[in-house]
Amino acid sequence: MTRRQILFAAASSPLLPYLGLAASEDGRQAARWIVVDRRNSLALESARGFQAALRRTGERFEISESVPACRAELIVLPFATTLLRQQIWRLRTQLASGCSVIFESGTSFASHDEKLRQRVMWRQAFDIHADLSPSWPVGCALEYVRYHWPTDTQIRHFGEFFPVHLFGAEEIAIYRGRTVAIRQQIGRGELLFLASPLGPILAAEDHQAAELAAGMIQHSMSV
């Protein structure tokens, strides 16, 4: 951890309860982490959803602003935007050593330039290739994102997304016929890449989303 990160963590920790996020479930170091950009309100909302999901499984976890350097079993990045090079390097190191990563894309409501930056980052960091975000007619019928892994589940679509290509990865969810979530082996670990947000739906207490997240977390423990 850098000196800057130590100072940032010390300065921001008293604010965490006001953001609806606890720093950790208890004083001990956890093997599961939620890495959240506290400046992004949607990331905070999504993090609250994943926090609730982790609590339901009884797994101990910690919340951090940066990808942990210590060995982790599961890292969740809610509504993740463009990451710094060092953060990407740490994620790849964690994946290589067997960590599960749930990477929820934060492209929804981002500017066009930010979306393009994220697409480039996904390609460089994880070799994930995405199409441009399709536009749908306004006011069309309610449809759901259909997950077929780890459970057969439907959840509401939330904001924009980039349909992703498989290139050897396993499709785990579709929306209007396009792949919007995949799982991919990277090193000894596994990346769950969610191009359509799940965390805000969890925060809204959706029953099916809760079952889905529980399945993902349970699976991540077995990788």
Added chain:
Amino acid sequence: MKKSIGDNIIPKGMSFEQGLQLVKRAGYDGIEMWLGAQPWFQMKTSDAEARDLYRKIQDAGLLVSNVSNSLDWDENICARDPRVQQAAFRHIERQLETARMFETDAILVVAGVVTEQDPYNEVYGRCRDALQMLGGKAAGARVKIGIENCNSEQRFLLSPREFSKFLDEVNSPWVGIHLDVGNIHDDGFAEQWIEINGPRITRIHLKDVLKHRGRCGNQSVYTNLFLGDNDWVAIHNALQKVKYDGWLIAEMESRYRYAADQQFFDTAVAMDRVISGRL
């Protein structure tokens, strides 16, 4: 999903047996029995008479989807008068008993009616306490109590989230929601009620609603399926999402003025379209 329709819609002048034949011919799988609505099923109906009703239902090749009642509007569990509240408990217990006789596992209860005289918080507390007690009886009978959302008529539990929180407070796996997708009016969207309360839905009433007629004016706000403002595609998709696979029960509050039997057939066909999603 299976289709049912209430015995309260059997046209006047038709016997129970004739009504059952009509329900069967129209393609329904079952019938909803309304305690207090028709002469053949009243509080004074004995156990032997109730068993005879069930024999007739079986002979017609039908099942009983659930037992509802038309008595809650006068005898409600939220009543201040203990005698009225006791009367409500009696008819609900009778619903539980007859549900067992009819080999079904759900009843419908309208819990709470807010008026100028009976304020919201008072009704809320009394309903919660009463349902906690009745939940124990329902568990004993292994029959679920489905609290119907009669939003506009009750002026109570007006949002899906409040309904969900209310059920949290009742805290019984034997007390859920009997969802009426036509009763939501302009207070919200039926599909969101399904999403939020999905696992706790005991049964579903189907009808359509004309939102531009307001809430409950002189003209009925209710109409036949597909003639109103419900988003049936969204309702179908939400039912798939929450994996609801139980009974859909037609509750046609507006009746055909002529050829009353035709409403049974038309409604059954419309229900098939809701189930299949051919919308």
